[in-house]
Amino acid sequence: MLIPITRETFEELVPRYATGEQYRYMSGQWSDFLRRLLISIVGVLVAFALNAVLPSGFEILEFVIGIVTGLYWLWSPVYWASLRNIKTRRYPYAGFWRGRVVDAFPSEELVGTEETVNKQGELVVIENRERRLNLEVADKQGFSTLIQVPLQRGHQAIRPGDRAEMLVMSNRPDLSYILQFSDVHLVDYDLWVSDYPSVRRDVFQDVSSRLTAELKPAPKRTNKPKRRRSSSRR
Structure with a gap:
C-alpha cells in the first residue's frame, strides 16, 4: 500500500542537515577518522607555510584556512551527510x-x-x-x-x-x-x-x-x- 504524504512531512522525515545517527554513519571506522585527521594536519601545515611565504595583510586568509582545514576531521561527516540529504530532498x-x-x-x-x-x-x-x-x-x-x-x-x-x-x-x-x-x-x-x-x-x-x-x-x-x-x- 502506498500513501502519499505532504511536502512538509517529507522534509521532516528527511532533514536538510545531518542527524546524530547520520553523523556516526559518515564518521566511519577508525581508519576513516585517521584519514580525516591526516588531512587536517596537512591543512594546518599548509596554513603555516602560507604564513611564512605570503606578505603581511593575509593573516585573515591564513587564519581561515588553518581553522577550516584543522577542523576537517570534525565537520566533514556533517557536510557529506547533509549533501546526501539534499540529494534525497530534491524529489x-x-x-x-x-x-x-x-x-x-x-x-x-x-x-x-x-x-x-x-x-x-x-x-x-x-x-x-x-x-x-x-x-x-x-x-x-x-x-x-x-x-x-x-x-x-x-x-x-x-x-x-x-x-x-x-x-x-x-x-x-x-x-x-x-x-x-x-x-x-x-x-x-x-x-x-x-x-x-x-x-x-x-x-x-x-x-x-x-x-x-x-x-x-x-x-x-x-x-x-x-x-x-x-x-x-x-
Whole structure:
C-alpha cells in the first residue's frame, strides 16, 4: 500500500542537515577518522607555510584556512551527510509505503579491486568482496523491489511475511514511478535494514502511527432495539 504524504512531512522525515545517527554513519571506522585527521594536519601545515611565504595583510586568509582545514576531521561527516540529504530532498513527491517481505537471502558482492605485485614480480588483482543482504519486499498492488545492504547479525531474524515500511520518492504526483526509497523498517521487531539512515527514525515511527490511526475504520454503530416498559393493571 502506498500513501502519499505532504511536502512538509517529507522534509521532516528527511532533514536538510545531518542527524546524530547520520553523523556516526559518515564518521566511519577508525581508519576513516585517521584519514580525516591526516588531512587536517596537512591543512594546518599548509596554513603555516602560507604564513611564512605570503606578505603581511593575509593573516585573515591564513587564519581561515588553518581553522577550516584543522577542523576537517570534525565537520566533514556533517557536510557529506547533509549533501546526501539534499540529494534525497530534491524529489518533489514522496509516499509512505507498506508491504511484506517476500524473500531475504545473503550473497557475496564485488565492491572493488586492488592491484599489487607478488614476490615473483607478477601483477596480481585482489578482489574485495562483501557479504550483503538481499531483501525483496512487495505489496498487494503489485509493487516490488529488491534492496541490497551490508549483512548484519540482526538480519538473521528476517522471515518472509514480515511487515515492512519505507519512504519512497518520485517525480510524479501519483507516485507511479519510484526513483528512490529509504531504509526499510521491519515493524514486527523494530529492525531497520539500510545502507544509510536516510530518514529520522523517530519521526518515521510517529508518521506510521498517525497513518495507522487515520486509516483505521471507524467502529460501526448498532441501533439497539428499545425495550418496552410493561404496564400492569391493578
